[in-house]
Amino acid sequence: MPNETKTIRVIRGRRPKVVVIGGGTGLPVIVKSLREQNADVTAVVTVADDGGSSGVIRNYINVVPPGDIRNVLVALSDMPELEKQVFQYRFDSGDSFFAGHAIGNLIIAALSEMGGGIFQAVQTLSSMMKVDGHVYPASNRPLTLHAEFTDGTTLAGEAEITAAGKHIKRVWVTDTDDAQEPEAMPQVIDAILAADVVVMGPGSLFTSVLPNLMIKNLGQAVLKTRAEVIYVVNIMTQKGETERFTDADHVRVLNRHLGANFVDTVLVNIAPVPKNSLDAQKYNEILVPVRPDYQGLRDLGCRVISADFLKLRDRGVFHDGDKVASEILNLAFQVGTMKKRKR
Structure with missing residues (x-):
């Protein structure tokens, strides 16, 4: 399917401002490539993760989980490679006290x-690590993700x-420590409103992308911004989150959570995933390629850009x-600078 285009004006004389919202393994990959292609990058990173080393630290120290933030800092850092490796080093499981913890998380x-x-x-830490861009936690306080399932x-x-192995209907976030309504810092809101493009994904729809948008003032900023709002559709469906989803189903879920059709452009992979390219044990949450529904996307008001975005590495399927x-x-x-009128 050929790319769809619309005529809009060109930036001249400055780096384009790109805000990327998400978490998980996809976010650092995208922000690193954007930085290398001379974008002015702001990464807004989810703080509702409670697994792995991040979750253990959160339980002991009661801080925002640092794992996704750590990976994005490294992706945007100009530090020497050895210093990055030290920051990313994870202690061996045999070290009982530090087992599994990354130095950067500590x-x-x-x-x-x-x-x-x-x-x-x-x-x-961004200053210390010579980060080219901005890394903003979605909230300054730890958040808890909640889900209602279809049952x-x-x-x-x-x-x-x-x-849980159930189908998710909706998600929301609460402040982990008290009844205070979660809020994004003013810098996050300002970055979204000043951006040329706002990018969501790739990443887990319900647990990496939506937790950010469910922070009320952050979600409102995404609705209000005159930037182009882009969604990078996952290549594969995910067990417990997006089983049997089409690309249009992903966008419908986003729209339903924010109460408006706000996604302008969707990036869709059209390269076939070769059989036996995925290590099903290593990537046990990954199921099958996301099915295309171009008409469904158009009906939602989205421009579709389809291309070969596939990269196979480490027996896994990535963008x-x-x-x-x-x-x-x-x-x-x-x-x-010609910002469009939002719907």
């Missing part, structure tokens, strides 16, 4: 305690939700960050 947790919160800690039951906690970044920047250069 540093982020320490700075959070020293500086009064995760947001300032990440800004301090009417509910669960709290990202790890519990994904392990090619360079190709995705190129398409995002093509849109950013077109959008320029």
Whole structure:
């Protein structure tokens, strides 16, 4: 299917401002490629993760889970490679006290305690790590993800939700420590409103992308921004989240959660996934390729850009960050300062 285009003005004389919202393994890949292609990148990272080393640290120290933030910091850092490797080093499972912890997670947790919160800690660390761009936690406080399933039951906690094996109807977030309504910091809102493009994904729809949008003022900023809003559809469906989903189903879920058709452009992979290319034991949440529904996307008001975005590595199926970044920047250069009227 050929790319669909619309005529919009070109940026001249400055780096395009790209805000990427998400979490998980896809976010650092995309922001790294955008940085290498000279974008002014702001990464808005979910803080509702409660699994792995991040979850253990969160339980002991009561800080925002640092794992996704750590990976994005490294992706945007100009530090020497050895220093990045030290920051990313994860202690061997045989080390009973530090087992499984990444050094970077411990540093982020320490700075959070020293500086009064995760947001300032990440800004301090960004300076120390010579980050080219901005890394903003979606909230300065730890959040808990909640889900209602199609059978009417509910669960709290990202790890519990994904392990439930049920179909998710909707998700929302609450402040982990009290009844305070979750809020994004003003810098996050300002970045979204000033962006040329706002990108969501790739990443787990219900547990990496939507937890950010469910922070009320952040979701409202995405609805209000005059930037081009882009959704990068996952290549594969995910067990417990998007089983049997088409690409249009992903967008319908996003629209339903924010109460409006707000996605302008959707990036869709059309390269076939070779059989036996996926290690089903290593990537046990990954199921089958997402089915295309171009008419469904058009009916939702989306422009569709379809291309070969596939990258096979480590017996897994991933997006090619360079190709995705190129398409995002093509849109950013077109959008320029002529912001469209939002629906």
